Amino acid sequence: MRDLSEMSFHPDMEKIVDILCEKTQNSNRLFFRVLTSFQFSMMASQMRVMIRTHDRGVIPVNMYALNLATSGAGKGFSTNILENEVTHHFRTTFLDSFDTVAEVELEKIVFKRQARDPDKDPETIKAQVYKEYEMLGKYIYSFDSGTSPALKQMRQKLLMANAGSMNLIIDEIGSNLLGNQEVLTTCLELFDVGAVREKLIKNTAENVRIEEIIGRTPTNVMLFGTPDKLLDGGKIEDELNSMLETGYARRCFFSYSKESKKEITMTPLERYKMMTSKVTSGFLESYSQKLGRLADMSNMHKVLTMDEDTAVGLIQYQMDCERIANELPEHESQRKAELTHRYFKALKVAGAYAFVDDSDELTMDHLEYGIKLAEASGEAFQMLLSRDRPYVKLAKYLANVGIDCTHPDLMEDLSFYKGSASQRNEMIVNATAWGYKNNIIIKKSFTDGVEFLSGEALKPTDLTKMVISYTANGDMTTGYVNDHGAWEQLPKVLHRKGLHWLNHHVQGGYRNEENAIPGFNMIVLDIDGTMSLKAAKALLEDYKAIYYTTKSHTDEINRFRVILPTNFTLKMDAKEYKEFMKNVMASLPFVVDESCSHRCKKWLSHDAHIESVDGELFDVLPFIPKTQKNEERQKRLQDQSSLDNWERWILNNSGDGNRNKMLHRYAMSLVDNGFQLETILGKVKELNSKMPDKLDELELTSTIMVTVSKALTAA
Structure with missing residues (x-):
């Protein structure tokens, strides 16, 4: 047997799939492969084709499938083509000869019953036999619903x-699944060999129990539908999960598509010619004639052999x-069950391929065709199992819908957003948590007591495209050029004399709040003598940053700016940006000029002292207004109200493995800001006592304070 990569699909099936893709303008080939293979299996089953295996006797050819595609994928159109242009000759011939x-x-x-009861007329x-047969009703080639007794x-x-x-x-299995549970449960038994146990009913004059016939009846099941309707996150x-768990996972072939890709590059004339091709029509007619001949009664009860x-x-x-x-x-x-029994599905569909090839033998080629389809089905099944959970769908919806939504809006638009208020709130919490891990933020706001939800898909910052605008005009207001520059090139801009720059773009080159274009990927902090440059660098040493001094900077009073690239590009209006920056500034270990909270705050470049430091990008997620992380951060600040910003910064950035490092950083920043040994020791001990897992006092004095003492002596 060849490697899977060298196997191919059934060639005639592929020709039909090509035509279906052309006719429907849908490139989802697996959907049409499963659909075509199902039609092949139905024909083989009608003729009671069997496969003689070497280990488990004779088994019938039949197929179960769950074929999911989005609305507009061409389910109805392709089915009509198969039924009316491919299998119609077979169907007509078969039904005409069925009663014969x-x-x-x-x-x-009749002969058997006579032999058993020779004295009876x-x-x-x-x-009686013919009456029994007639009372069972007309044979239906295929049906879309039913009950277990009718089946x-x-x-x-x-x-x-x-x-x-x-x-x-x-x-539309999503709409019809619950109404067909009974018949689907019965079909569960019929898959393997076409046998099912009878239900014992009371025998009466009106309801006569007919004589049981031991035998096999092959059964085929095709479940169509759209993923959204079936995977509704509810009942x-x-x-569906229950069905898969109880046996449909191992019995079904699967096709699962979350989007329909239409061919849109053609001209209308090109599409018309392709869809009306005589070559296509000629092949379908020729192939349908071939399939029609397979309905000849000489093929009834064909038994396929294998070498x-x-x-x-x-x-x-x-x-x-x-x-x-x-x-x-x-x-x-479910995956284990499907994988373990995948070979059995491959064998059955291989039998269907052998039948339509009018072969008496199930060859290695037929088996490989079946394996190829089974493996593609297995990949689709894995996609189905790893489908988006309801809270993931909610997060993606909020990120893409583009408007603020109320709870009634979501309940009306999203089939899975159901249940009690507590269940919906839990879904929002899970969606928010998932969003943080997948670059989506979900915001809450209230207007007149009504809660609104919104979302935004965050774009990671590209350090080669930093948002900046600048002008050399002396009025500092006009002539701004919007640009995207590389982070490494930013110091060159800062060195140029007389250049005014912003961390936002502006419309028309005119700087004011109304003209600011939402979108920034770096923040600028203006420190005016509230912290030494050396101490600030020590406290922020984990972050990628540019430090540059202002014109009024002196050795005694340090005045400088810190530029921090953010991990995501954010788009905020004036009010939200101001709140965001205030959140950031409230968390920093030093006081920052309040004017930094304006989008159109401009800074002046000059021949400054500039230092670039490598590190991680500044995480904006805890500071975005109206988000859960920001609420958690604000609550933590309230609980730490007895601490100053400096102490809070150290405490909130400490964790397992870095407490000594952060306390050392705190102590050295105190040294850099002119504190004496006794004061530093007292402050370090006090902050250490407030840590959840504080350091031993001996460790403090033998490590951190030794370094502090040496630094003070050297100074």
């Missing part, structure tokens, strides 16, 4: 006719699947 085949089988039943027995009644008719199969095709999705190499290849594939399944963790029970 059944009559032969009914005569056999032969004509009476024959009349078993049709099964009895097929057992008497010894021909045909039961074909359940449910469209329908729960029922030893094919049988060994099947076992090899089975063992490969089992090996992979054994490596999966126990909680992935």
Whole structure:
């Protein structure tokens, strides 16, 4: 058996799939492969085609499938093409001859009953048999719903006719799943060999229990639908999970597509010619004629054989699947079940391919066609299992909808946003947590007592495209040029004399708040003598930053600016930016000029002392207004109200493994700001006592304070 990468799909199926992709302008080939293979399997099942295996006897050819695609993917159109242009000749021929085949089988039943009861009038027995058969109703080629008793009644008719199969095709499965639980449960039993246990009913004059016929009736199930309707995060999705858990995972082929990709590069004329191609029509007509000939009664009850190499290849594939399944963790029970039984599905669909090829043997090629489809189905099943959970869908929706939403808005627009208020709040909490890990922020606000939710997908900062605008005009207001510059080139801008610059772009080159364009990826902090430059660098040493002195900077009174690139590009209006910057400034270990909270705050470049420091980008998430992280940060600040900013900074940036480092940094910043040894010792001890897992006092005096003492002596 060849490697999977060298295997191919069934060639005639691929030609049909090409046509379906062209006709529907949908490039989701797996959807059409599963659909076409299902039609092949239905035809083989109608003719009662069997596969003689080397290890488990004779098994029927049949197929179950869950075929999901978005609305507009061409489900109905492609099904009509297959039924009306590909399999229609087979269907007509089969239905025309069904009663003829059944009559032969009914005569056999009459003969058996006569042999069992020779004293009974032969004509009476024959009349009873034919009456039983007629009372079971007309044979239906395929049906879209039913009940378990009706399914078993049709099964009895097929057992008497010894021909045909039961074909359940449910469209819009998301809307119809709950109403068909009973029939789907019965189909669960019928997959393997077409057998199901009968229900014991009371025998009465009005409800006569008919004689049981031991036999097999192949069954096919196709479940169509859109993912959103089926995966609603509620009762329908729960029922689907239950179905998969109880056996449909191992029985079904899967196709799962979350979007429909249409071909839009063609001209209208090109599309018209492709969709009306005579070559396409000619192939479909020729192939449908070929399939029609397969409905000849000489093909009824065909038994496909396998040679030893094919049988060994099947076992090899089975063992490969089992090996992979054994490596999966126990909680992935659905994946394990699907993988373990994947070989069986591949074998059955391989039988369908052999039938449409009019072959008496299931060859290695047919098996490889089946394996190729089964593996593609397995990938789709994995996508289905790893689908977005409801809270993920909520986060993505809020990030993309572009407007503030109320709870009623969400309940109306999102099928999965249901349940009690506590359940919805839990979903919002989970969506918020997921968003933080996936660059989406969710904000809450209240207007007249009504809660609004909004979201934004954050774009990671590109250090080669820092947002900046600048002008050399003396009025400091006009002539601003919007630009994106590399972070490494920023010091050159800061060195130029007489250049005024902003960390936002402005419309029309005119600097005022109304013209500021939302979007920034660096913040600027103006420190006017409230902290020494050396101490500030020590406290912020973990961050990537540029430090540069102002014109009024002196050795005695340090005046400087700190430019910090942010980890995300944020878009904020004037009010939100001001609140954001105030949040940032409130968390810093030194006082920052309040004017930094304005989007159109401008700074002047000059021949300054500039230092660039490498490190991590400044994390903006805890400071974005109306977010859960900001609320948590504000609550933490309230709990730390007895501490000054300096102490809070050290405490909030300390954790396992870096407490000594942060206390050392705190002590040295006190040295840099002119404090004496006794004062420093007292402050360090006091801050250490407020830490959740404080350091031993001996460690303080033998490490941190020794360094402090040496620094003070050297000064």
